Amino acid sequence: MEPIARNIIQTLQTQGLVSQRDLVDGSSVLFMGRQRNRFFVYKQLHGPSFFIKHAHEGEAGTVESVTLEAQIYKAVADNADFQHLQAVMPQLLHFDQDSATMTLLLIKDAEDLGTRARRLGQNSCDDAGQMGRIAAQYHILPQSAVDALAVDFPAKPHWIFRLEETPSPLPSLRGRSPASAALIDALRANPQIKHSLQWCRDNWVSDALIHGDFKLENFLTAPSEADPGHQTLRLIDWERADRGDPAWDVGCGFGAFVIHRVMQKSGDALGAALPEMRAFWTAYSASRSGCDSAFLDRCIAMMAARLLVAGYEYCFAQDDLPDLSLALMQLAETVISLEGQAEIAATLARPCKQAA
Template sequence: MFLTATNLLAYLTDVGLASAADVVDHDLSIVELGRRNRNFRVMRSSGASLFVKQVPVVAAETSLSLLREAGAGQLALEEAGLPTLAAVTPRLLRYDPRHHVLVQEVIPEARCIAELLLRPDGIALDLVGAVAATLGRIHHESARPGSLARVAQCLGGEPPWIVEIGTRAEALMPGMSGASRELVDAIRARPVLTGALALLGRTWRRTALMHGDVKWDNIVVAPTRDGGRQIHLVDWELCNVGDPLWDMAGMMAALLQIWLLGGALGGDSRPGAQQAGAWPIGLVHPAAVCAWQAYRSEAGPLAGGAAPAQQQLALLTGARLVLMAFELSQHIERTPPAAAMALSMAAHFFLQPAAALRDLLGLQDTASAPWPRAEQPWRVPAQPHFSVQETMT
């Protein structure tokens, strides 16, 4: 069944997530959204609004990504030992493997963190710290033996695809753009890039549940019932059992992206964006230090010793910058300056990890320093606010 704005209501009615009364009372509107999948937002003035996702093409990769997101949602509903995951993921209402459809509850009044992150005096440290602390708690809780057993079949522990870009680019991106082709050639011409990526693939850790795609587009902020605010993580299609520091590397790369795009938070290289260097790199440093301190305070022993953990963080940040270069180069024919700079920064992280952490992120030995918390604490409830009514079907 191929979902459209016309037949979606019938589908939701058939599975018990909508009713004829929604139409009679004019209490429902459907908006089709773009992006990688077929996405729909079903808005209701009374009752929960819905987010519906269907893969555009049934293939092993797209089907697995939807299954993984459903797996994260099932864990949030059913695994008592993962309260942070339950608090910050969209509530799973239905997973339909036959039609490759996922239905989640829309997070009320959620705003993308990108709308709130930049302030006149720099990056909002309370927001950055809250995101990193949330990641640390998820990693700490999910590292408990047996906590991910119920979804082991869909979380295979594969390293991120970018570690194979030097050897399998054509298979991984059969329809790559001209700019992506240039990036592949540039990576293959620099042994430091191909060698470091391959090494990360061979030594990949499988320690905890990682989101796998931490970037500003996948983080939202919503009010809580008691007047506070809470971080939520969306789009769990790339979640897996893996190295928890991959998520932190995503955060660090996202902070560096602000500098690369001249103070912009967009996910592409828009022609009007300022050049790298127009926004001081020093403004990234307090946010990176805050994020690392907050993460280590919540992840605890999972993050390892200070020096080894920072070494691994540097290498993974380099890999995440290579991935970012491709994200900045989609659907265009020439490599944008920000993507080329991201590759150069990645090489710096690979060749001189300690210097790169210091020069680009302001990180030295920050293991024992406190992180600046918001005056009004961010809420991560010990138990989710909802009860389990439906599970994966």
């Protein structure tokens, strides 16, 4: 830890972000963590604080994904087409191509919406509306602006829609744990689910910049700089961004509210999540043209797929299928039934005064 900490501090000094005086005044602290990448938080009592993400050399694809994330933040800062996103994305301060290390201005006093929802026991319709507006803000970027990024996007659907393709992700997916293998096998053996996933694959379009990992945990809520009494949202962690189907992000947004309710053991998780889903959809569809009934149907089918992905994620390191995974799979079946999809679409299409 000590050599790594020294390297990070030296990097901040080289970038001109901290001085020797900052380091010796006793009001700075450095935290280190590890997920897919290494990350560091450098906090100062006086002056700005920083979030540093460093691609882990032992993880395949991390250099490319961190580089992609930095390219998007740079476009937000430099490209006029992206500048309307500055208030809702992190601010890039420096990116080192050789080490794939990105330095961002730390969003102080922030809490992610997943943590907030668990703390309060519910999501806010106001937050849901903000999430919808943010998604629309980057989905409406013109193709020319996305092309100008000069990023070699994978431009392919999520793995949940590619189970039967060649090359197949099945060996890797089934190899995570016995529970993972059991869930993947159950999905492929279910005719209703298999048909819905294939329909999503057949109707997938790659015509927008998408976040790709749109969930409560990737939204930070923090006091507004202009109005400290007002909370604003930032959408972080863009390393899975792609040129893809905006219905996937919207479906993941719907799914985020349902997954939270399932985790809270709500009796009717789908029904309990509908107010937030309506607030999200009302704000999104008011901010982006082309949100007709066919697009909404695609978003709802994508939501069912997101529930299945969440069910798979809860199988990690498990021998037996968790109850939570089974519950999410059952909910996905309900969503993709003709009756379920029609009922959800009708509810979401009704005016939502709370999110207007």
